[in-house]
Amino acid sequence: MNIDEQKIPQATAKRLPLYYRFLEHLHATGKQRVSSTELSDAVKVDSATIRRDFSYFGALGKKGYGYNVHYLLSFFRKTLNQEEVTKVFLIGVGNLGTALLKYNFSKGENTQIVAAFDIDSRVIGKEIGGVEVYHMNEMQSVKKSNDAAVAILTVPSSAAQESAEKIVEAGVKGILNFTPARLTIPDHVRIHHIDLSVELQTLVYFLKNYPLPT
Template sequence: MKIEQQQIPHATAKRLPMYYRFLENLYASGKERVSSTELSEAVKVDSATIRRDFSYFGALGKKGYGYNVLYLLSFFRKALDQDELTKVVLIGVGNLGTALLKYNFTKNNNIMITSAFDTDEAMVGEEIGGVEVFHLDELKERLDDSVSAAILAVPVQAAQSVADLLAETNTRGILNFTPERLDVPDDMRVHHIDLSVELQSLIYFLKHDHETN
C-alpha cells in the first residue's frame, strides 16, 4: 500500500517513529495485540489522537479487538521505509557533533551517518564513532545521490553558508541544530532543533503549571 505522505498532517507524521519504536518493543516482548488505551499510556499521547492518527491510513484495527501488533509493525515499517537504509552526513564536529557521533543514535534505526565534515584541520582525518571526518571543502565531491539528508551542528554564523553549499548537492533535508532560520530552496526541507528554545519552553511550562496548581 502506498502512503500519500502529503495528505498526512505534519504532527501525525512526527509521531509515527514513536509509534513504530513502541510496537517494536511490544513485538519483541511477544505481545500480539494492543489497544489504543495501552498505546496512549505507553507513548503519552491521548487515545483519541492515536485513533485519529491511525485513521489517516485506513482501517488498521477492529473495534473491540484493538490492533494487531505484527500488522501495525509491518505497516509502519513500510510507511517509514524501515527496510531501506538512509544515509546522512554530519557537518560540524564540535562538542555537539562529536557527542552525536559517539552516542551513535542511528545504531538501532535504518539511518547511517556515513561521513562527517568540519573546517578544523585538527579534526580532519580523525575517526569518531566509526565515522571519518573530512574537510568541509570536500563536501560537494564526497556527497553522492545516496545521501539524502545532513545534520547541521556548526556555529550559527556558518549555518547559512553551509546550507547554501548543501543546496548545491543532491541533499534534500537538513536537521538544523543551530538557532539560525535557514533560507533554502523550496524543494529542501529543514527541521529545526533549537535546544535553548526547547529548554526555555520547558521552563515556561514548568512555571505555568506550578502557578495553576
C-alpha cells in the first residue's frame, strides 16, 4: 500500500480492500454516489466507523448526498496499488495450493499468482491454473524475472519454517501463511495468518456465545 501508515490506522487500512470491492461493484452498475448507511449494510462495518475511516483520506460525505463513488474508487485504486499488478508466488501445490491456483482470485483484482513452487517431482514442471510449478530451489532465479511482492504459503506445517526462510532469502517481503505453524521471520518481512480451522472454531464460538437476535 502507498498510504502513509503513520496517518491511517492499520485497522482502517485492512478494511480498504472491502470498501474497494463494493465500490467497484457500485461503479459497474452505474451508481454515482453512496451513503455510509448503504456501504455499512453491504460491507457489514458500522457507519460511524466508515465515516471515520473515510475522513482519514479526506473523503468527507455530504449530508443528503453521501460519497462520490468515482472519487472514492480512484482514491482506493491509487492507495491500494490497484493500478499496478501485484505479483504473487504460491509455495506448496497440494490440495489447498492447487485450489488457490485454479480459483484464480486475481481475475478483476490486481493481484496475480505468477509462479508456484514445490519439492515434489510429480508437480514440478506442470502448469496448474495457467501457472507453472518450479522446484523450490529455483525461487531466487524466478524472482529475478518475475518480481513477486508476496508469497502464499500452503505447505504442510512441518515444512512451513524452512519454506518461509527460502521465501525470505528470495527477497519476498510479505507472506500469507495458510499453515497453522507460527513462524520465525525477520522484522522486515510482514506475515499474515489465515488458519481456516481457527476461523471456523471462532465462528462456532460466537454463534454459541453471542447468538444474533432473530
